[in-house]
Amino acid sequence: MQIKNLTIHGKTFLAPLAGISNLPFRLLVKKCGCSVVCSEMISAKGIFYNSKNTLNLLTSQKEEQPLSVQIFGGDPESMAKGAKFIHNLKIASILDINFGCSVKKVVKQGAGVALMKEPELTKAILSAVREATNLPLTVKLRSGWDHSGEQAFQIAQIAQNCGVDAVIMHPRTAGQGFKGRADWNLISKLKKQMAIPVIGNGDINSVEDAGRMLESTGCDGVMVGRAAMINPFLPSQIDDFLETGSYESSSNYEIFRAMESLTKMYVDYFEEEPACKMLRSRLSWFVKAMPGCSAFRKKMSSINSKNQIIELIKEFETSIN
Numbered sequence: 001m002q003i004k005n006l007t008i009h010g011k012t013f014l015a016p017l018a019g020i021s022n023l024p025f026r027l028l029v030k031k032c033g034c035s036v037v038c039s040e041m042i043s044a045k046g047i048f049y050n051s052k053n054t055l056n057l058l059t060s061q062k063e064e065q066p067l068s069v070q071i072f073g074g075d076p077e078s079m080a081k082g083a084k085f086i087h088n089l090k091i092a093s094i095l096d097i098n099f100g101c102s103v104k105k106v107v108k109q110g111a112g113v114a115l116m117k118e119p120e121l122t123k124a125i126l127s128a129v130r131e132a133t134n135l136p137l138t139v140k141l142r143s144g145w146d147h148s149g150e151q152a153f154q155i156a157q158i159a160q161n162c163g164v165d166a167v168i169m170h171p172r173t174a175g176q177g178f179k180g181r182a183d184w185n186l187i188s189k190l191k192k193q194m195a196i197p198v199i200g201n202g203d204i205n206s207v208e209d210a211g212r213m214l215e216s217t218g219c220d221g222v223m224v225g226r227a228a229m230i231n232p233f234l235p236s237q238i239d240d241f242l243e244t245g246s247y248e249s250s251s252n253y254e255i256f257r258a259m260e261s262l263t264k265m266y267v268d269y270f271e272e273e274p275a276c277k278m279l280r281s282r283l284s285w286f287v288k289a290m291p292g293c294s295a296f297r298k299k300m301s302s303i304n305s306k307n308q309i310i311e312l313i314k315e316f317e318t319s320i321n
Ligand SMILES: Cc1cc2nc3c(=O)[nH]c(=O)nc-3n(C[C@H](O)[C@H](O)[C@H](O)COP(=O)(O)O)c2cc1C
Pocket: 015, 016, 017, 018, 019, 020, 040, 041, 070, 098, 099, 100, 101, 140, 170, 201, 202, 203, 204, 223, 224, 225, 226, 227
């Protein structure tokens, strides 16, 4: 797949996931074999004002390339400055713009899905960003503020006219959040109208789901969010399936090694105490389907050190073998 001058081997994208798709998680999903990983959404204003927390989100390692970095904001000036800043950091293979976040804090500043009601402002932002960087540029849309998808079709057209290189669509409305079903018909409709690649997103929970989305919508790639939080191997299994017609489910051994690897990377990156707090939930998601997972989750809920986690993983692994 080609996005501008970037050749992507495979069709899978890890979705931007605030609070989740940090550097350690992206490295894990990349190591498992995903084609492209995406950063958490990053505030253009935060870059503009040199916020330490925002700049920390821009830590990257070459092993995760190609990396897509997502920014959000509601005014052309800070978005263009943010884009230029990221361009100069040389960490991004793709720059993505968030048109989908429906969290109040973001919508109130006229960013995220709020932009889907503002075609003129969208045009100004995308033109300014396009002028600021020649990186492959994508936009990630929802269906809009109603179920028709008309706002998505309009914004996608504007994006294409402004020189955006691909569109990602999560076909739920602003009001839906993550409720109901993603309306894949809207991805088909969008694909028919676009000359640039369309990447479909929403409710891909298995390899077969990804195959169905690609076949039924004609989209060029698939983006996986919540299911990758449970199974970081899913994007690579999808790519295997698309390439060879078959894939292997991950073994318990691979899952436990992935958990150990994520633990070590989290502790190195966040330091031990905050890392352990975050890992309590995140590691429990990985073993959701295994017998005895609730006892594991209960024990995880009070762990405070890396060694405790490694011990707990070993104990659980022994118990199910
Ligand atoms: C915890 C969480 C954080 C998210 N953060 C972002 C984000 O930073 N930027 C964004 O565009 N979408 C974000 N999303 C939406 C996802 O990227 C994706 O569009 C959505 O989860 C639908 O895909 P899925 O069904 O594969 O999960 C987030 C979703 C979740 C569950």
